[in-house]
Each structure stands twice: as C-alpha cells, then as structure tokens.
Amino acid sequence: MTDVIQAPTKPSAARRMLRTIAHWPPAFWGLIAVLLLAAFTQPHFLSVPFLMILLRQAAPLGIVALGQTFTIANRSLDLSVGAVIMLVNILVSDRIFLGFPAVIPISVALLAGVAVGLINGLLITVLRASAVVVTLGTASVVTGIGYLISGGAPGNAMSDTIKYIGRGRIELFPVSGLFWIASAIIAWIILRKLVFGRFIMAAGDNPSAAHYSGIPVTRTLLVSHIMSGVFAALGGLILSGLIGVGSLGLGADYVLSSIAAVILGGAVFGGGAGGAVGTVLGTMLLIMILNLLTVFGIDEAGKLVVQGLVIAVAAIIYQKSAAR
C-alpha cells in the first residue's frame, strides 16, 4: 500500500536536463544544424559583419513575429500584419509629415497599429467572428486605405530619424537590432513574468476552462490582437526606414513569414505554448535558411518551397511529439 502512495522519485539531474532540452523549440536544433552547414560550406557566412547585415535584415520580421506570437499563443491569428506594414510605410513616407519632428509620423504609425489591432480584437471578441476571416477582411480594408492615402504614388518624404532606426549602426551593431532585442525583452516579460501572460497561455490552451476559472478570456484576446498590431506597426516602421521610401505592396510576404517564425519557435494554435525566445530563434532560423539558399543560388520560387516545407515539417514534428 505504501508503494502506491509513495511520491515519485525525483529524476536525476541528467534526466531533468534531457527533459528540459527536449522542450526547447524546434528552431533551436534547426539553428544549430544550419550554423553547422554554413560553417562547413560557406564559412564567410559566419563572419561578424555579415551576421550584422543578417541581423539588420531580420529585425523587422523578428518584431512582427513577436506580435504574432501573442495571437497564436492565444489560439488566434493575425493575417493583417502585412497590411499594417504597408499602411505604416505609406504613412511615414507621406509628404504631410514634411517639416514635422519625426515623433509625429512615428506616433501616427504606432497608433495606426493599435487601431487595426483594436478593430480586429473587437470584431473577434464582440461579434465572435472567425479571426482568420476578420483579419483577412481588415487586411483588405487597410490595404485599400493605404492605396487611397498614397493615391497610387507613395511619397518618399521619410524623416531621417526613421531611416536611422532602420539602417543606422552603432559601431557595427544595427540600431534596428537594438529595437528587436528591446521588443523581445518586453514580449518575454509580458508572456513569462506578468499575470497577463499566464492568461494568454491559459486561454490559448483551453478557452472554456480558462473562462470557468475566472480568466477574462475575451479581454485577453483583445489585448493580444492590439499587441500584434503595435508590433506589426513597429516592424513596418523599421522596414520602412531600411527601405527609405514609400512602396506599394510592402510587407505582403510578412504574413506567411511571421507565422512561420512563430511555428518554428514552438508555438501551435491552442497549444498554450510558445514564447518570445522561441520566436526570436524561429526568426533567426528562417532568415538564415533564406539567406543560405540565396548563397546556394536558389531563386525565390525555391525559397517558397523550402519555407513551406520548413513550416510543414516543424508542425508535423510538433504534432507527432505532442501525441506521444
């Protein structure tokens, strides 16, 4: 009888470590594999200046993906991030802001992100419409508004401050990389250290259970979508600075890539899993793979295939290991 109620023996240190490692996101192992591959085939790939270029290129996607982490961990999805990036790009390069300090266009851009996130969140929570369709719809509306503001010909009156945020460097280190790190720390604190992060995970894992436990499920989802909108706007701001001009259709490929980065980072719909660190690793892995493919001379079409395969394989591996 005593055997039955005996507490399970504490696993050994090595076993605990193995268990922790097994929970690291797929992106971690992928990143190691890709770095090894790069080290043996393209050693210059791992030189510090080149890595800094990669970092500057990865920062906008990294920030957008951090926002997407909130919605996916919350069992939702934001397909409007591409449209937000496009709108922000049109806004900050508009002639209206000529002569104003940079803080004005930056605030307008971030407010636009908040507004789109808030509208998404309200439609999803109040009307209980499907997040996929709502964010597709708002993406279409926001794209149309962007076209209307630009009149079909986006301006190139971008403030130098925004260009500095996107392109500037401190010594070798890109300024946009600092913004990415800061965003990641904020996202990590919210998701891992604040009660709100617990709410997101609980609501994402089992919405009914969370609701009956007294967790404000709808308010949590609303805030998750606002977070996604703000991060998308910040990512769009940095991408705009990197490009330096207004450009129609900017950001369209960020929808798929941001979801890919989050999934590579270990989050799945309804898993109540995933986090800032995983998404950062997922973004790094994705950018590494895409750049390695360029080095190997693979064109855009091949990259689409590889990106799709990476998402599918990561999702299948995750499902297989979760089922066990």
Next chain:
Amino acid sequence: MSDSTLTSSATSRLSLRDRFLLDARWYRQRGAALSALTFAVIFVVLAIALPGSFLTGRNFGNLLGQLPPLFIAGIGQTLVLLGGGFDLSVGSVISLTSAILALPLHWSATVPMALGAAIAVGLVNGWGIVKIGVHPIIMTLATSSIVQGIALTLLPVPGGIAPAPLVAMVRGDVLGLPLGALWVLVIGALAIGLTHGTGFGRALYAVGANPAAARLSGLPEARIRISTYVISASSAAVAGMYLTARLASSDPNVGSALGLDSVLAAALGGTLLSGGIGGPIGTVFGVGIIGLLNNGMNLAGISPFYQHIVKGTMLIVSVSLFRRKEVGL
C-alpha cells in the same frame, strides 16, 4: 425529421427532390436565403443605377465568362468548410495548374498531370490535417507556399499557349448561352447533388457539425474530411484550367487572389467556418454577389482602391452575422 443525419435510413428512401427540400428547408440554409436576398437587392440597385451599361447582353456575357473560376474554386472551398476545415492552398493550386498547362507537352499529358498534381496536394493536406492533426490553416499555408514555389519553378514568367480543346470549351456559346454559364450549371448541379442528394453529403454535414459524434456513429470521419480537401484541390485545378483557357495563356500567379475570394464567396453564401452549416446553394449567390459588386464598381468607374475596402468590409459583415459559440480562430 428534426435531424436528417440521424434518420438516414428513413431519408434514403425519399426521392432526390424530397431530400433536397428537406435540406433546403433546414436551418443550415438560412444563410443561403439571406445571400440570395442580398444578391437580388444589389442586382436591382445596379439595374436602376446603371441601366445603360449593366443591363446589356454584352455585360452579362462578360460576367458569365468571368465568374466560373471563382465559382468552381468556391464550391470546393465550401465543401472543406462544411467538413470543419479550411483550405488556403486553393489559389496556389490554380496557379500550379496554369503552370503545368504551359509545359511543352501535348494537352492529353498536361491535363491529367494537372489534375493528378491537384489530387496529390489535396491528399497531402488531408493527411497532415486529419491523420497528423496539424491545424488546417498551418497545413494549407505550408502546402500553399510549396505549391506556389513549384508553379513559379515550372513557369517563372507568364507565357505559353493554352491547349486548343480547353480554349474551345470556354469560348463561344451553346443555344445562345455562353459556355461559362454551362460550366456553372453543370458543376453547381454536381455539387448540390453531392451535398444534398447522397449519403456522402449527409455524412459531411454530420462530420462538420460534430466530428467526434460522427465518428462514434460509425461514419468514416477521417476519410470524409480527407476527401473534402481532395475535392477542393481538384476543383481548384478545374478552375485553373478554365482560367488558363479563358486567358489563352498561362500565368504562374493567376490564382493568388482566388484563394481568399473562394473563402469570401463561401462565407457570403452563409457557410459557417466552424463547419456543418451552409452549402453550395449559398455559394452560388455568394459568387454572384462578388461578381455583381466587382462588375458594378468597374462600370461605375469606382477606383479599385475602394474595391479593396468594400470587399474587406463585406467579408467582415458576412462572418459577423452568425454568432459562433467559440472565440478565436
């Protein structure tokens, strides 16, 4: 009478007409009635506002020629949605079909190849979603990217000549009716017959409404859900063939807008994204609404920028009309 899926032995003795009426009276079709009404209102408004350009035989000929690809893809998407799934790869399969038709081979080789490729995509989607348990949005997003990449590899830039027999099948008219209308009639009849006239259709509604209950009742739940993805991909291939033939040339990006429009058509027709409610009858009107609005805005000379806004707003309104139980995806 209250639930056609539970009285399958009784309903199977009914005639096709009775069964159809049973389904049509059913509350699942309430969305179709609403979208038929919307369609009628838009039609009347356009007829009053633009009598000179809208109410012409030439314009209707154009409309009937333009709508079949969206209609065919939308029907496939409707079946996937009815089964509780979601297919984002429709647009890429249309593009892949167009690219395959441009291969320097005889059409008797490329047409079966295109269909075979589509069926393969559908099977992979179904396998990943149903057997492995990957979320439909993630799975079809991934295959969509892969398939689009393959299409661009096969045909990097638009070009090629569409097979002559296919072109003959979309151009011209029979008995004064454009051939496009014939495609809509045949495929619409097949889809409505399949969902409302067969055991597969009844099982599909049951699976979409409650997969676990359907499985416990002995329905081949997994096979039905997988087959919806295969049907969706195959109909996307047919849509791609029609589109290629109509343009008389191939384009590896031709389907990119149709993937989302197919969801819009189904949603406007009252098919719920949570499964089990709606059907192809509503999608007919959903496609009609999209077609009339595009057509009307073009005729009225409204900037395409506004068309984005109108389309997005319509999509949001159409899914907001029916409240779901769950919040989120």
